[in-house]
Amino acid sequence: MTVDLRQPTAQTTETPDRFSSVSVLEGSPHGILIASADRGGTAVYANQRLAQLFRTPVPMDPGGIAAAAQLLFDRNGESMAFDDSPMGIALHRRRATRAEVQYRVPGQPPLWLDISASPLECTYGGQPLAVSYIHDVSHQRHSATELDEANQRLAEQLEDLTWVHGLTERLAGRGTLESALARVLEEGALLLHADMGVARLFDEEHGTMATQAVFGLPPDPLDEVHIALEKLTEDRCLMDEVAEAGGALIIEDVATDPSCTEAFRDLARTAGFRSAYAVTLSASDGRRLGVVGWAFKQPGRPTMRQRQLTNTYCRFAGQIVENTQLYERERRIASTLQQSMLAQTLPHIEGVQIAACNLPGAHGMQAGGDWYDVVALRDGKVALALGDVMGKGLGAATAMGQLRTALRAYALVEGEDPVAVLTDLNALTQNMALTDMTTVLYMTVDPAEHRAKVVSAGHPPPLLIDQSGASFVRAGQGVPLGVVDEWHAEEKEVPLPPGALLVLYTDGLVERRGEDLGTGLERLRKAALNAPSEVGELCAYLVEECLDEGANPDDVAILAVRVR
Incomplete structure (x- = not known):
């Protein structure tokens, strides 16, 4: 048995009782492809909707469908052979199938297609036939992807908030100012993948910065790293520089950044770091308390998410440092009063x-x-x-x-x-x-x-x-x-x-x-x-x-x- 797939002529008159089957196919909102097994896969008929979907004419030459399959990929993004596509399975294995595939043209967004294919009980030129119905689901796919991405962002934000909350709870339980700042440096280094860090507080009475805690640096205050660190007070106050940078300062490469002073470059050479990230610690009233900074052995900069989390954490840390300073001041006064009495x-x-x-x-x-x-x-x-x-x-x-x-x-x-x-x-x-x-x-x-x-x-x-x-x-x-x-x-x-x-x-x-x-x-x-x-x-x-x-x-x- 053969099938006649000739296009209707202009003289064809359609009435409710008599109309062309081809016109029905052309009026379908889905792409329709009828192919034979000739040369692996040859298009016998394709409606105009299919050409609109692919934004290019469907190849009608012998074997053209099989050759075009190199642009097909499965939903995981892996290349799909024509024999494994719905049309290939219907043609060669003679069973109905359905799958979601991607049609990827270089330089263009992927086209997501829902394809259903079934073998036909007829032949064309002696070759078996199969029909595919192709539906464009790109919009749904992109919407689902956007929803997944939005959910992922919400999940990350919730995870970040939970992480920061846990950190601040543990931070609030630290007994002394030094132990609280040491916790800030330790947790921040884990988040930023930093190699070392330092926390310095501002001494309002003397107008200088004093090191309160370090991470990844020698503990001995007489070590050459600490000597180089204390020389920063002789230069412009780092806290002012961080404040002028908006509360957070990024130095991607100490060797080439024009804002770095010789004292800071000397500290970098002595300690062995190439890049740095510093954040201001502020009191609840906005008063600057000091700076916490982390350094990295390689040039670079923390990611946006890392910076946002660190800045949020340091806002809480500033309040805890402020409270700790107040408590320690009161403790000193109370202890002095107690001993004197x-x-x-x-x-x-x-x-x-x-x-x-x-x-x-x-x-x-x-x-x-x-x-x-x-x-x-x-x-x-x-x-x-x-x-x-x-x-x-x-x-x-x-x-x-x-x-x-x-x-x-x-x-x-x-x-x-x-x-x-x-x-x-x-x-x-x-x-x-x-x-x-x-x-x-x-x-x-x-x-x-x-x-x-x-x-x-x-x-x-x-x-x-x-x-x-x-x-x-x-x-x-x-x-x-x-x-x-x-x-x-x-x-x-x-x-x-x-x-x-x-x-x-x-x-x-x-x-x-x-x-x-x-x-x-x-x-x-x-x-x-x-x-x-x-x-x-x-x-x-x-x-x-x-x-x-x-x-x-x-x-x-x-x-x-x-x-x-």
Whole structure:
């Protein structure tokens, strides 16, 4: 059987009852191709829509379809042989198939085609036939690609925000200014693939830049790299250059960049880098705090995404550095105030040996309110006081100084009545709103009578060590000061045989994270059994025995007295 595919003539008259089949094919919105297996693949018929799709006439010469297949590629972008195309499969393997292919003409965007091909039950010139329906899906493909790219960008932005959020959380947990800046340099180097980095802060008082942290550089400040780095302060301030560059400065090649000074080129030669990227650290009010910079051994520049992420990270880092500076300044003031308000010398009291120490906490950014005092009373007696103001920082240190001063005044007036002293101190605390809560332990010692009177306002019990062993004096307990309007407790009289040792302490000596207070108290009691006989050595001994590897997360105050 043969098929007649002649084009309709101008004289053809089409009516609803009679019309040409070819005109139906020409009116199709899809490309239609009928081909035979002659010479591997020869076009027998192609409608005008197909030529419009390919933007070129369909080759009608023998074997032309197979030859044109060199421009076909599969959806993965790999070259597709004609026999593996939908038309080739329909012609030669005689089965229907469908596939999405790309038609790629050099210099033009790829044409995405959805092709369905089926073998025909007829021949042409003795050769089997197949028909293909070709639909242009480029628009859908490009839209899907744009959507995928948009989703990818959103996913990257979400990933970037998550990454920056995680970095800032870890950064906020750094204890000191140096450790925070070291974290900024380390994380930034991972992001930028940098080889080294430096963080320098501006000293407003002296108008100079000082190195605070380094990455990938020798730690020794006397190394020639650090010497070359410090020479930058003698030249134009790098922070000004970064600010004038919009907050971020890129130097693609130190050797050829005309903006590089000789001091900077000398630093590059000494440290061994060729390119650099620097970002300003700014406070929340826009005030410039300093510069963080990274350097690379090869010329080049970070990508746009790397720069955007680094700049975002450094904006958060600037705020954290600002807060850390404020905390450290307050800590220095509070620590100075706290130390100045403690007893600088202990009075000499006949018949007793007294020792005291105060250790600031190793963690946190603020000083606490631990304090002690020793007051000489009439008739050779002595008053011992030790307290802990709730809170940290300048407020706690100020409250501590006021409480210590007031207690000393009350002790000089009514010091032999411990309950009266703490009752008056509670009234003052309430009246002046010094603090929400403070614990205080107050006792008087009479070395001639070998006895002591003890009263406590919510403070850990004093430890008594004598020939019978070590035990806590748990009587005389009242609530902390500042909690109730009317404070009261019953004092406890404790006998002090010759050689007896009393140890007063704050909770920092016995508390450890993750364990109950009873465990810490028992650790102190056992340690005291082997305490050195010399009171002056007692504080260092107890700190070593009771604190975890010598570290004290909280402030510690110790006051010890031995009766001769």
